[in-house]
Amino acid sequence: MEKLKDLEQEMLKCVRCGKCRDTCRTLLETDEEGDLVPTWESRSSRGRVRMALGLVQEKIPSTPRLIQDFYNCLLCNRCVSTCPSGVDVPKIIEGVRGFIVGEDLAPPNVKALLQALDETRNIFEMDQDERLIWTEMEAEEIMEDKVLKEADLCFFVGCQASFKGSLAGIPEAIALILDSLNINFTVLGEEEWCCGNPYFLLGLENEKAKELVSHNIEKMQELKVKQILTTCPGCFRVWTKIYPKIWGQPLPFEIIHSTQFFSELIDKNHINIPKKLQQIVGYQDPCELGRHCGIYEEPRKILNHLAGSNFKELPLNRDDSNCCGGGGLAKAVAEKMTLEIARFKLHEFLDIGSNLLVTACPACYENLMRGLDQSEEKIEIKDVNQLLAELLDLS
């Protein structure tokens, strides 16, 4: 409770105007006519801030229902961009999540996820030596001499893209592009530990989390790395915003997202794709890349290069974009809700006439694909790196 008490002033900044409530995606659900209607206030940003204050002032108990509504937040930051009082709602929610874990009241799936992370250093409870499964297909030859080698550039693959077969095409595309440009790089392989994001999304900056941070930094130092390339916005956010804080000093490497890396190469004419895409392409702003880290223009630069005037913006884009539903570990407690949000997101693309949805985040890709599997809609979903590799005739 001590730690949560520190956030009380942040909670008191809320004047209950409800502006954030209007944009909090978890508040809405689809009714029988297919229209979006508000559900319980406790599923909104304002409701969560009020409940947090009630908890901290010991006016309300931590019931299972209340607990559920702190874990089904997407941590998308949309409320932060709408709040006129500058309330950091996600920080409050992470604080409550940490308090709930500390009281041993976390939902079973959250506990299981933490246990897996503590024991196996990834949330999938897989052996670390399976981190290189993605290298066993098209990029096999390229990756033969790339594991734990000294190099200026290290590709930090991330748990999702390393372990999930459905996402293997993403790191593969990055390896193929780098190789085609004769850029030397390395990967940590089984020495890559989870970046720690799940701990931070659960409000935990504990010894286990610090162990992951120190290990990953030390491995990079051993390989004399100067630049770390990520494709997962979660890894990118954590490496840029949380690692220096935990490490206690600026990191001795540059952290770069793949969209920054490749858009720079397009600028320098090292990547040039003259043939433009004929489909109408729309872009899904990943919350952790956009609202959390301010990277909006680089993915657009790539898409403008690939699609020219066929690249169309969603009406709600950049700071105002809606989450795909895949963020904040909400899936662990509210899978149905996250898929419903994904299906809603697909309609935003169909409404602008787009039949190709491009994202720059493995978690968005995964959640949107799962949403598509459950719908009748016809739309292609691609990761921006895969699209680039495809148009370079590499895959």
Ligand code: SF4
């Ligand atoms: S972070 Fe997103 S889902 Fe969570 S309260 Fe804010 S707007 Fe709602």
Ligand code: SF4
């Ligand atoms: S968090 Fe901000 S936007 Fe939301 S109700 Fe409170 S003051 Fe209004």
